[in-house]
Amino acid sequence: MRAITRRALLRSGLTWCAAAPWLKPLRAIADTDARPPAPQMSPGVTDTEIVLGVSAAFSGPSRGLGIELYRGASAYFDHVNEQGGIAGRNVMLKTYDDGYQPAPSVRNTLKLMLQDQVFLLFGYVGTPTVTRVLPMLKKFQDRNIFLFFPFTGAQPQREPPYGDFAFNLRSSYRQETAGLVDNFVRINRKRVAVFYQADAYGRSGWAGVRRALKRYGRQIVGEATYRRGTRFTASMRRQVEILKASQPEAVICIGSYAACAAFVRDAVDLDLQVPIANLSFVGSENLLKLLSHWALTEGRGDSEAYTRLLVNSQVVPSYEEASMPAVKEYRDLMRRYNPQPPIELLKEPYRPSEHSFVSLEGFINAKLMVEILRRLGDKPERSQLERTVFTVQDFDLGIDERASFGPDRRQGLQQVYYTVVDEGRFVMLDNWEDRFA
Amino acid sequence: MKIQKLFQKTLFGVFSLFGVISLSTSVLCVYTVDTHLSEEYESNSRDIAKTIADSSVDILLNRDLSALQSLIDQFVEIQSIRYIYIVDEEGAFVAHTFVPGVPEEIRTGDRKDTATVERSLPGLGDFVEVGSPILAGVAGSVHVGMDTDLIALKIQRAIGRQVYLISIILVIGVLAAIWFVNLAAKPLGDLLAYAVALARDQDNGAEDKLLARDDEVGQLARLFLYFSEGVHAEGEQRVSAGNDS
Numbered sequence: 208m209r210a211i212t213r214r215a216l217l218r219s220g221l222t223w224c225a226a227a228p229w230l231k232p233l234r235a236i237a238d239t240d241a242r243p244p245a246p247q248m249s250p251g252v253t254d255t256e257i258v259l260g261v262s263a264a265f266s267g268p269s270r271g272l273g274i275e276l277y278r279g280a281s282a283y284f285d286h287v288n289e290q291g292g293i294a295g296r297n298v299m300l301k302t303y304d305d306g307y308q309p310a311p312s313v314r315n316t317l318k319l320m321l322q323d324q325v326f327l328l329f330g331y332v333g334t335p336t337v338t339r340v341l342p343m344l345k346k347f348q349d350r351n352i353f354l355f356f357p358f359t360g361a362q363p364q365r366e367p368p369y370g371d372f373a374f375n376l377r378s379s380y381r382q383e384t385a386g387l388v389d390n391f392v393r394i395n396r397k398r399v400a401v402f403y404q405a406d407a408y409g410r411s412g413w414a415g416v417r418r419a420l421k422r423y424g425r426q427i428v429g430e431a432t433y434r435r436g437t438r439f440t441a442s443m444r445r446q447v448e449i450l451k452a453s454q455p456e457a458v459i460c461i462g463s464y465a466a467c468a469a470f471v472r473d474a475v476d477l478d479l480q481v482p483i484a485n486l487s488f489v490g491s492e493n494l495l496k497l498l499s500h501w502a503l504t505e506g507r508g509d510s511e512a513y514t515r516l517l518v519n520s521q522v523v524p525s526y527e528e529a530s531m532p533a534v535k536e537y538r539d540l541m542r543r544y545n546p547q548p549p550i551e552l553l554k555e556p557y558r559p560s561e562h563s564f565v566s567l568e569g570f571i572n573a574k575l576m577v578e579i580l581r582r583l584g585d586k587p588e589r590s591q592l593e594r595t596v597f598t599v600q601d602f603d604l605g606i607d608e609r610a611s612f613g614p615d616r617r618q619g620l621q622q623v624y625y626t627v628v629d630e631g632r633f634v635m636l637d638n639w640e641d642r643f644a
Numbered sequence: 645m646k647i648q649k650l651f652q653k654t655l656f657g658v659f660s661l662f663g664v665i666s667l668s669t670s671v672l673c674v675y676t677v678d679t680h681l682s683e684e685y686e687s688n689s690r691d692i693a694k695t696i697a698d699s700s701v702d703i704l705l706n707r708d709l710s711a712l713q714s715l716i717d718q719f720v721e722i723q724s725i726r727y728i729y730i731v732d733e734e735g736a737f738v739a740h741t742f743v744p745g746v747p748e749e750i751r752t753g754d755r756k757d758t759a760t761v762e763r764s765l766p767g768l769g770d771f772v773e774v775g776s777p778i779l780a781g782v783a784g785s786v787h788v789g790m791d792t793d794l795i796a797l798k799i800q801r802a803i804g805r806q807v808y809l810i811s812i813i814l815v816i817g818v819l820a821a822i823w824f825v826n827l828a829a830k831p832l833g834d835l836l837a838y839a840v841a842l843a844r845d846q847d848n849g850a851e852d853k854l855l856a857r858d859d860e861v862g863q864l865a866r867l868f869l870y871f872s873e874g875v876h877a878e879g880e881q882r883v884s885a886g887n888d889s
Contacts, residue, residue, distance in 0.1 A: 309717075338714040362708030405743050410713035432743045446744045 249588045250350075251326025257580060257587060258299045260319030262340075263332040263358070264307035265552040268438045268465040271493040272565055273332045274548040274557055276358050277302065279569025280330055280576075281546035282537070287577050294585045298577065301325050304552040305336055307435065307463070312336035316343055320352055327592065328354040330572060333488075334361040334408035335435065337373075344372035351589035355579075356572040358565070359488065360522070361411040365618060374596055375618040376572055376610065377522040380486060384415030384459065386623040387484045387520055391457045392423050394644045396482065400429035400455035402446060402470050404462045408435075412461025412486055429453025437466040439497050443473040450479065457482045457643075464490040468497040475513050482643045485519045491626065491633050492563040494519075499631065514628035518636060518643070521624040523571060524606050525635050526562040533605025537570045538562065564626075564633070571604055575619065578602065658821045666810045673806045678799050685724055685790050686760065686772060692719055693776035693788040700730060700778050700786060704738070712739045719788075724798075726771060727789040731755045733782055758785050762792075769793045831861040838865055842872040 251258040263273030281300070288297040301323050303315035312331070319325045320343070328344075331337050337357045341364055344352060354373040357364060360380035364373035391399055401416050403409030409432065417427055431446035447470065450458060458474070458481055460467045467489050474483060485494065495514065502510035529535045541562060548557065560566070580587060582595045599619070601609045610619035625636040636642060696719060703712045716728040720741045729740035735755040740746060747765045758775030765771060771789040778784045834850050841848035854865040 334710060335714065335717070338710060361710050363711050363714075366707065405741060406717055407710040407714040410739055411708060411710035414709040431745045434743050449745045 248586075249326060249590075250324035251589075252296070252587050255296055256299050257293065257296050258301050258323070258325045259327055259329040259355075259576070260316075260323060260325030261300050261302040261328075261330050262305045262312050262315035262319065262336070263302070263330060265302075265304035265548055266554040267306040267308075268436055269307040269333070269463040269490075270555070270557060271464060271560075272358065272488070272490050273304070273307070275490065275492075275560060275563050275565035276330055276332060276569035276572075277548055278546045278559060279537070279541070279563075279566030279571075280573035281569075282540040282544045282566075283570050283573035283577065285544045285546060286540050293577065293580045294587075298580065300329070302549050302552065304554075305332075307333050307336060309335050309339040313339050313343065316340045320347055320350070326587065326589065327352060329356065329576060330569060331357040332359070334359045334363075334411055335406045337361070338363045338407045341369035341372060345369060348372065351592060353589075353592055355576060358568065359408065360486070361408060362414075363407075370617055373617065374612065376575060376620055377487070377568060377618075378621055378623050379415075379618065380412045380461070380488075381415040381418065382621065383486050383520040383522070383623050384412055384461075385419040386625070387459055387518075388416060388419035388423075390625070390639045391482070391484075391643075392425075394639050396456035396643065397423065397425055398428045398454060398456040399425070400431075400450045400453050400458045401427050402431050402433075402450060402458055402460045402462065402467075404435050404466065405432040406435050408488070409461045412459070416459050416461075428455055433462065433466050433470075435463075437469065439465045439469050439472075439501070441466070441469055443470040444477060446470060447473045447477045447479055450474075451477065455479075455481055457484065459484045459486075460489070461486055462489065464494040464497065468494045468501075471498060471513060471517065472501060475516075480516065482516050482518055485517065487520055487522045487564065487568075489519060490563070490565055491519045491521070492560045492565075495628060495631070495633065496560075510631070511628075514631075516643075517628050519626050519633065521564050521626055522620065522622070523564055523568045524624055525626060525633065526564065526567045527632070527634065531606050533571060533574065534567070536605060537567050540570070541566065571606065574604055575599070575602070575610060655818075655821060655825060659818060662814045662817055666807070666814055669810055670803065670807050674799070674803050677802045681795055681799055681802070682772075685795055686774060689725065689772070689774045689788045689790045690760075690776065692722070692725065693774050693786045695719075696728065696730070696788070697776040697778045697786040701783060704732070704778065704783050709738055716741060724790055724794050725788060726768070726791040726794075728787065729755075730778075730784060730786050732784040738784065755787070756781070756785060758787070763789070831857070831859075835861050835864055835868075839868050842868055845876075 261277065263276060264270050265273045284298045284300065287293065292298065301319060303318065305312035305315055316328065319328060331340065331354060337359050338361065340354065344354060345368065354364065356376045357373060360377060360383060362379065362381065363369055365375060365379060388399060399416060399420060401413050403413050420426060429450045429452065431449040433443065433446060460470060460483060467485050471483055498513045499510045502513055524531060524534060526534055526537065529538060579595055579599065582598055583591055596612050597614060599610060599612045601611055604610055608620050608622045612619055626633040627636045627642060696716060699715060700712060703715065712730060716730065716739055719725060720728050727741050730738050732738050737746060747768065749763060749765060758777050760772065760774045763771045763773055770792045772792055773787055773789045775785050775787045778786060834854060837848050838850060838854050854862060855869065856862065
């Protein structure tokens with residue numbers, strides 16, 4: 208038997224002390240101090256969720272835009288969440304209604320950033336709203352809050368001083384209006400007039416048309432405006448008369464569907480028989496719905512008379528192009544999930560469109576958003592967002608154009624599509640000459 | 645309410661004086677409010693035009709026109725500012741707030757001139773338009789239209805309140821004057837009744853009260869009594885003298 212030395216006794220005593228339960232809390236403190244601190248979760252991110260903030264029109268005459276964009280995005284987010292989310296986290300949308308008005312949009316954004324502490328802002332609708340929100344993003348730039356894929360093609364979120372706080376996916380109004388002007392000029396319709404919303408959105412499109420015509424040494428021959436929020440029931444006869452006096456060969460409308468449908472209705476009734484173009488923001492299906500319903504209920508019968516001269520530019524391919532993987536997926540997921548707008552935000556009844564260009568755009572936005580969130584890894588951080596977006600190069604979204612971003616390229620897609628109404632639905636325009644020359 | 649004839653002229657005088665005061669105060673008020681409000685609105689509009697002009701330089705030179713439109717949309721939300729338009733150095737419109745279009749008068753006028761002008765736009769109303777050059781005019785100019793109808797309405801409201809107050813003071817003043825006049829006239833009426841009673845040698849019941857007064861009415865009452873007693877005594881002397889003879 209070995210004799211117990213004094214040293215051995217001391218060692219065993221220390222070992223017992225170290226194992227004593229009363230020392231556990233102290234050990235925990237010591238361990239914490241010794242290990243590197245665990246990274247804190249970024250605002251808007253929990254173990255189970257990533258929260259994105261949305262402020263869009265869910266009420267008023269332009270509610271169809273906010274609702275359809277939301278539905279398209281929700282279809283894809285629902286699908287991703289059902290598949291287990293992103294690194295085990297579901298993508299959730301914290302949504303507010305701004306009615307397509309700047310002041311509520313600013314209030315909602317403040318709430319989303321400061322109160323709800325969302326991870327990022329996503330899917331905003333409209334130029335007058337977004338242009339007022341941009342300075343707030345600059346004000347809180349130390350928090351790295353970015354606005355992703357707003358439903359507007361205006362320039363302010365594409366160029367300094369606010370371009371660094373937003374990422375766009377869709378083509379700009381400048382590209383849409385330039386494409387329309389180029390095609391009109393090509394088919395010898397050089398006298399272009401503009402009907403536009405009297406605000407930042409209208410001015411953005413107006414400036415695009417003016418800029419495009421300038422390249423051909425031409426000017427806008429006539430212009431008429433309307434107030435934001437104008438409903439389909441309003442008369443646009445005065446506006447039609449103003450434009451008609453300028454003898455245009457084509458009219459480009461920069462507005463939302465209710466007012467533009469009212470303009471088309473009165474233009475046809477007053478015999479302004481020229482092509483009437485609309486930008487992607489108009490919400491083509493809702494425009495068509497209003498015109499067709501009006502022709503039917505007013506006993507005009509021939510709804511084609513009101514839609515024959517329409518040509519709408521789009522920033523996503525047609526939802527009829529099921530040969531494209533993204534379009535097929537969109538159609539499948541829209542059918543499977545049939546997403547509904549947030550019931551608490553609906554103030555008026557709304558009948559959703561089965562498919563629409565707007566919901567397809569929302570769907571594609573969500574698809575790329577999910578890809579970016581995936582690339583952020585297990586611990587998404589706001590500070591890594593910008594760098595992660597720039598890693599998106601030639602990314603295949605499943606449409607006929609690949610998305611790319613970079614420090615000098617904050618708009619992912621560049622293509623513009625043109626559609627006309629055939630047999631009561633929008634189809635791709637193949638030949639401008641045949642249709643309008 | 646019966647007013648003694650003696651005071652009717654006084655009351656008429658009070659009415660007339662109050663009327664003249666009310667009228668002159670209202671006229672002065674109209675002039676002052678009109679002048680001050682108009683000057684204030686014009687000054688504010690000029691400040692707004694200058695602010696927009698200063699802010700527009702950077703936007704016009706470096707940014708998209710939608711930013712400029714967004715800027716003027718915020719200012720046109722101010723009450724009394726009814727329209728704003730910005731023209732470039734060639735006089736071409738680059739942003740405006742007109743619906744359904746730029747009025748003919750403005751479209752065909754000298755848009756580069758920044759002097760203050762009064763405009764009457766058919767279907768829109770009457771306006772005072774102030775202008776401010778952008779970058780000393782080499783980058784264009786900003787024009788702000790104030791709604792004079794709205795200013796007139798504000799002036800009317802301000803004057804209406806003033807006249808309402810003066811009218812209330814007038815009514816209270818007149819009622820008070822009538823009450824005071826009646827208060828002053830009542831002893832005279834009593835004195836008259838007393839004098840008539842004395843003449844008829846009757847008792848009117850107010851004798852003690854009147855004679856006890858230490859004012860002019862009391863002195864007159866005592867004088868009437870003195871004369872009355874004198875007349876009575878003289879009359880009795882004449883009667884007894886007649887009987888003796």
